[in-house]
Amino acid sequence: MAIFEIFLLLTFVTISFCVMLSKTWKRSSSLPTNWPLLGMLPGLAQNSRRIHAFATELLSESNGTFEFKGPWFCNMDMLITSDPANIHHIFSKNFSNYPKGPEFRKIFEILGDGIFNADFELWEFHRRTTLSFMNHEKFYTLLESSVWEKVETGLIPILDYFSEQRIDFDLQDIFQRLTFDSICKMVLDYDPGSLSTDLPYVPCEKAFNDAIEALLHRHILPESIWKLQKWLGIGKERKLTDAWKAFDKFIYPCIPSKEKTNDFNFNLLKAFKKAYEEKNGSLEEQRNFLRDTSLSLMFAGRDTTSTCLTWLFWLIATNPVEESKIREEIETELKLMKNGNKWRFFNVQESRKLIYLHGALSESLRLFPPVALEHKAPILPDVLPSGNHIQENSKVIISFYSMGRMESIWGKDCLEFKPERWISARGRTKHEPSYKFPAFNAGPRTCLGKEMAFIQMKMVAATIIYNYDIQLVKGHSVSPRDSIILQAKDGLKVKLCKRNV
Template sequence: METAQLAYVLLFLVTAVLLFHLRRGGRSAPAKLTTAHRPHPNPVLGNTVEFIRNRRRFFDCICHVAFGVESSTLLETAREDSRHEALFAAFDAAVEISFRRALAPFTLVRKLTGLLNVGSSRRLREAVGVIDDYAMSVVESKEAACRDREDGDGDGDPDLLSRFMAAMDEEDGGELGAMFPTPEGKRRLLRDVVVSFVLAGKDTTSSALTWLFWLLAANPRCERRVRDELSRSPDGGGGGDAKGMHTHYLHAAITEAMRLYPPVPFNGRVAVGDDVLPGGAAVRAGWFANYSAYAMGRMERLWGEDCLEFSPERWLRDGGEFVAVDAARYPVFHAGPRACLGKEMAYVQMKTVAAAVLRRFSVEVAAPAPAMDSPPAYEMTATMKMKGGLWVRLRKRE
């Protein structure tokens, strides 16, 4: 056999073996999931529990407020929880693969795996399929509810999905209607609205609360101040007031926790045209322009010499009133026209949960050790999670 023929045969064999492994990986290996919310393997922790493990509550809350549906009615089966877990696993896998891809250059191997539907391309497609099916079931249940109402009792729902639907059904078609003229296009847009809300809101608030409780344990003085404020608060300190009128210190503590550990630590855009950033840096069309809220939250130039300390007081006026800062300095919720739409809702959720827990329980952190000079390891995907989760022992307060 000539050398060139031998080389072709070898190449063929290597490719066949590679594809066989990729296919097997695509079929049998589950997507690598983050460990932050898995049961902790450490038996020494005994009666401790993983804090904020149950992402279901945050998910249910989004379904209720943003879509006006109960998540469990859509996922109800004899083993309802496992369907939620399958959906969450699909979200985790899709986010992790997409995040890794966003950081890596587009290679020939990825193009090939995409064409052949193997490896991570296959896992991503499968995960997106699960997510899209769920999101479409939300849209369908909403459409059915609207049809029922037309026969029956009146007014539109106040949830966000209903508003999107109403905007597209305006008589002249509306701006959205013009962008998505076919019924199929409209439904796909609604499906994507559902996906973006779940993606944006499910893990962010739970990540922020995990870091908040660790930071409060590492700074008992701050925890005492939160508890004092809650005991004086007329509404129990919950989220009834998103701007923090009654609970300025709690609002400041949550904001400060997200400065040090922003739930979305890293974000970016692709420039559509040549531009110059305010700092003078030139950006060409097609370039990525990324920023790190994590790094910015720890810059001495922006936050002073004590930038690595947890100090809710930096957000308070002398009278104790919370004062927000410019989003360009604190880009935790992003800035400009595409800033977070759920910011107020997120504060309501986080304050309600934090207040409810702190009023009823003392929270003893078992792991990772609560000490500012040895911060816990983190896991960076699209959201910033505490590696291994936060393990606490709750004791009922007198």
């Protein structure tokens, strides 16, 4: 047996022993023991299947900031925080000291030169091009028509089918298909048609779920371990490699060829192609750049929106009074009561009148932020407002999930679903600073698609809430998945009944 294999075996046995020993102790604190040589790794291993809840417990006991000590040989030391002052400092006040950096790019290598990995000039190019597209006079017309077309031709027929047949189904899967088709149309000008009654298997659409779980494990495991798994082609790294192949196979054929450069339809990919050509980039580099750009936008468009909708419907299914209030608002603001309760599609301006629904979506984002955590590393040493000293290139993990569960931030009712939290005394939408509510990131990197996401989610949510009664399937457990994107681990199994409206 090789020396390295013996070392790994001894490490595994030692960690297992420490985990078992920890379980036998009756401790009043959830803070992990800092073992000689192994650091706090046994405590992390013990909680590896509930990593977000574990981080929340650590931060609750540590005034919002906790220093995790890894084994001396693994370079796993990290600072974990949910302190709004720290977040404001990292994401805004000292923004230039916290680029994504090389460590982030290693973990998210699958995204290449997309906006999530980009820093400095490349990041500015991404922001400028995306902002120009969203500020175009055609943008909201395109958004409105594309959402309603997918709702009318995809969502309503499949929900009607499930309702008529009284079939249990996974609502999260439906939302993922809906948002995948929608973002592909917006970015690539191509509808893969994954949202239909036969629920076709589209490898690229399903590859996202495997990728996001593997990316979380890259945050937790020592780099040497996940790189070894990648080299051996085993575990979650094998699934990530397969997902990478599925993404490339789907995206590259959608990239317009040089001959079609002037065939400019209004979609994001061609907007980026035009902007890239103006920079005089090489053709081969352009293809790879457009692939990276498309994949990053697809990640943002599929997973964040579908995740928020999933948790919204779980929250209102377990809070029926709030569902009734949302339904009443839809009837009143869209004047459906005067229209004989007949459902109709509504425009972007009308969507902004749905204040209570906006509050419900914000609560979903607060309690279950789609992007559960963010990873930062300073270029230069720094001192955070919490008083913690951090060295250059050290790992800082910001737990967005934990932030929504901190009494110090949201009060004693922080675990309650209260859409009223987001409504001002004058009955308008109440806004919170991004360093307190970072569901769309914070500071200069705040998501440009925030308003687009709210509009899309209101259109989809209002359609379902008004036209259907939703019941959770009895005995079905709903809990967050241990991944970068905070999906429901086993989906959201529901039964639908069409309302008589």
